[in-house]
Amino acid sequence: MKKIIIIGGGAMGSAFTIPCLENNNKVTITEPYSKRFIRDLSSKGKFHSALKIKLPKKLKFKKFSKDTLKEKSDLIVIALSLSGIDFIARELKDLKIKTPILVLTKGLKYQKKNKKIFTISEQFKKNYNMSNVSVLKGPCLAKELAKKNQTSVVIANKNIKVAKSIGKIISTRYYITEYSKDVVGVEVCSAIKNIYSMIIGAGQSLNSSSNLFQKSILEMKYLIKHFKGKEETISGLAGVGDLYVSAAGGRNSKMGSYLGKGYTFKNAKKRFMPNDTVEGEQLAREIAPYILRKIKKKKIPLMIDLLNAILKNKKIKIN
Template sequence: MKVAVLGAGSWGTALAKVLAENDHEVYLWGRNASQIQQINETKINQKYLPDTVLPESIMATTDLATALHEARMILIVVPTSAIRQTMENLNDLLVNESQPIIVHATKGLEQETKLRISEVMEEVLKPELYEALAVLSGPSHAEEVARQDITTVTVASHSLTAAQIVQDVFMNRYFRVYTNTDVIGVELGAALKNIIALGAGLIEELGYGDNAKAALITRGLAEISRLGVRMGADPLTFIGLSGVGDLIVTCTSPHSRNWRAGRLIAQGLAREEIFENVQMVVEGILTCKAAYELAKEHEIEMPITEALYHRLYENASVAESLEALMMREGKQEVSLQKHLEQE
């Protein structure tokens, strides 16, 4: 089928490569004319995946209408801040007869509204313009997918049929896809793990060892699942690929821009300086504010998120944030069953 991939960053490019290698007709859309020209002429996305040669069949374009024309599936891989405008563009360009499945692979929360990505999509998109919405997420560095490292991810949709179609479109010998119907859990796991990855990079920069890393990942998963369950997610989703799987890979690898940003936080850089240094959107920094506010609204304890929020948005020192985190009142570690009963 024809698939339009909207977003020519590292992840969009890597997923376009997967689709092209599965013999689909792939149009890769981006705004930067020189980048798009370079991809068409050299089959290399020099800025984001310089070591990867793309299939000849991928057509890159800056013309959104061309990318969307007769596409049976649209894959959205733009930053969270661009989701709403992208959906408004789709409203103007899609025709009722096409009704593609729309999949997003963006990991964040809209900062002002605190909505999940699919909620923004449902709020903006005219329902008659698409067949179903889905989210693709899981432990998946773009660089590794591009070189065909074994990768497993999850696709979630309220329509299991749509999820199975997406599964079939993406699956191959190195890229395995599982289906799920818990859109809330998959989206929240994807968004909130970026916050914990900031903390992982921070403690790495400060020289802490494996004990601290294990504690951060474990307690990070606990607070992600607390908020997720309160917001309607299936708790079992958080021990799956889009939960603990994505959390582990993002918290332990220098491929992760959020992990790299965490190291810069430990060096004392301000938010704007971090964005400039990383030169890509750091979703964890933006999501941290939205998650902090959601935790207050839902009366959920998220101490790691809170500590990072105070450092990023209230200029607390790293030492103060760590001390506040470690010197909280003693707690009991509860089983999953007790956790659910409390919720």
């Protein structure tokens, strides 16, 4: 039995508690930001309003505090949105926490100072001097995991033994873990699929979406090589695996479908998705300063078209 602290009581952090508990671990969840999730997790029945299920009774909720983070544990899991990453990295660094960390968050960060893009694990290492960080990515709808539907994910760490030791703690018969040494490739794939699923969603028929799917893979390959990840990671769970699930459903592809119908981004957001977070939009805004300056536009025409749709509110041309 291991002790796991999960930071982030949103859909993913809460769903992740289920295999962890089933594997007989002691699991504590804490929520630093959202009043709604704090209310859900601290309620008697532990009904989670995003997952629409009751979380297991064995799950412990603790108020977010330095003391909670300092509790002795075997694994700290970060399941916050990208916007919470700097905050939590600072907290963990200040407390000099040495426990192995597993990051579920998907995304990339643009560093204005040196005009570079960092993956989340690079950021932990370079900006916060934290090296014991693994990442877990892949096709996983939190609601499905919460129902114990079979789910396969990949854990990446340059030291594969560390990745496997985490897999042993968290995997179950329905939560299957694969392993990779290509941390950068896994992180870049799992982030940019949010943009490419929007592009695939813009296809107005299965034929056109399939064409966009194939072209997206070519662009993803180019980008992975640019960021020094391994090309083969594209065919893994963090690449085509996650691209499939995101293109088949979800908020990115929904936004893409409106763009494909000829709406501008602003108009579609205001009219159809005013309260939804579209992760692909956030990522597009984050990485655009780098992509537009550093990458040959001819190599990634779909990505450029989408960046123009989001940043300049232009209609997309891909259909």
